[in-house]
C-alpha cells in the first residue's frame with residue numbers, strides 16, 4: 613500500500629495530467645476518477661478525466677450529469693507523449709484499457725494484477741470490492757473531506773461495484789459507505805440503483821426468457837441481434853437470481869465480434885476458468901471467480917452449439 617502523498621508529489625509540476633478509466637467505464641471507475649480529480653485540485657494539480665468507448669448505462673450518465681463530473685472521451689484532447697496518465701479501476705496493459713499517447717505514471721486498482729516496475733505509483737488492493745473505497749482512504753489519509761458530490765459518487769461506485777455488498781465486498785467497503793452516508797445524497801444513489809434499466813431494455817428481458825436454455829443448473833442465451841455489454845451483465849445477474857440457476861453464460865453478437873458474460877455461484881466452477889475453457893482456441897476471457905467476461909474476435913469462429921456442448925462437458929463433472 614502506498615501513501616497518496618507520493619502520488620501528489622509525482623504529479624506536482626507535471627505539464628498535463630489525465631485520469632483514465634477503463635474502456636466503457638462503470639460507476640466505480642467514474643467515481644474513482646472524479647474523486648482523484650477533486651483531491652488533486654486541493655493540491656493545485658489540474659487534471660482531466662478521460663475514457664475510451666461509450667457511457668453505456670443511463671444511470672451512469674445520470675450520475676455524471678447530476679454531479680457535474682467532468683469526464684470526456686479521450687479524443688476530445690490531443691494527447692501527446694509528454695502527458696502524464698493515472699489509470700483508475702484498471703491496470704496498464706489490460707485488455708480493457710486503450711493505450712493512449714502519454715506516459716502512464718500511476719495505477720490505482722482493485723483487480724488482481726501486476727505492479728509494473730516502471731510505474732512511479734502503484735496501489736493495487738485486490739481485496740477491496742470497489743476502487744472507490746481506495747480513493748476514500750486517500751481522503752482519510754490526508755484528513756480531507758470529500759464534498760457532497762464526490763461523496764455521492766463514491767457511495768454509488770461502491771454500491772454498484774459490490775452489487776449492493778453481495779459481491780467481493782470487504783468490511784472496508786461497508787465502513788466506507790457508513791462514513792460517506794452522512795454526506796452523500798443517499799436518495800439519489802438509491803434512485804440510481806433502483807432505475808438501472810430503461811423501458812427499451814425490457815425487450816431484451818423478453819428475448820432472454822424466450823430463448824434461454826437451462827441444463828444442469830446452467831443457463832445459456834445468445835443475443836443474435838446484439839445487446840450492450842452492461843445490459844448483458846444486468847441480465848446475467850437477473851438470471852442468477854433464479855434459485856435453480858447457478859451458472860450463467862450469455863453471449864451477444866456485435867458487428868465484428870461476439871462478447872460473453874459469465875456468472876457463477878459455484879466455487880467448484882470458477883467463472884474465470886470457465887470462460888477461458890469455453891473460448892479455448894477461438895477467443896479469450898478473464899475475470900473473477902464469480903464473474904467473468906470474454907470475446908471471440910472473429911464471428912466466423914462462433915457457433916452456439918459448440919458453446920453449449922463445451923458448457924455441458926465442463927459442468928458435467930460438477931467441477932472444472
Ligand SMILES: [Mn+2]
Nearest residue numbers: 640701743773
Ligand atoms: Mn471497480
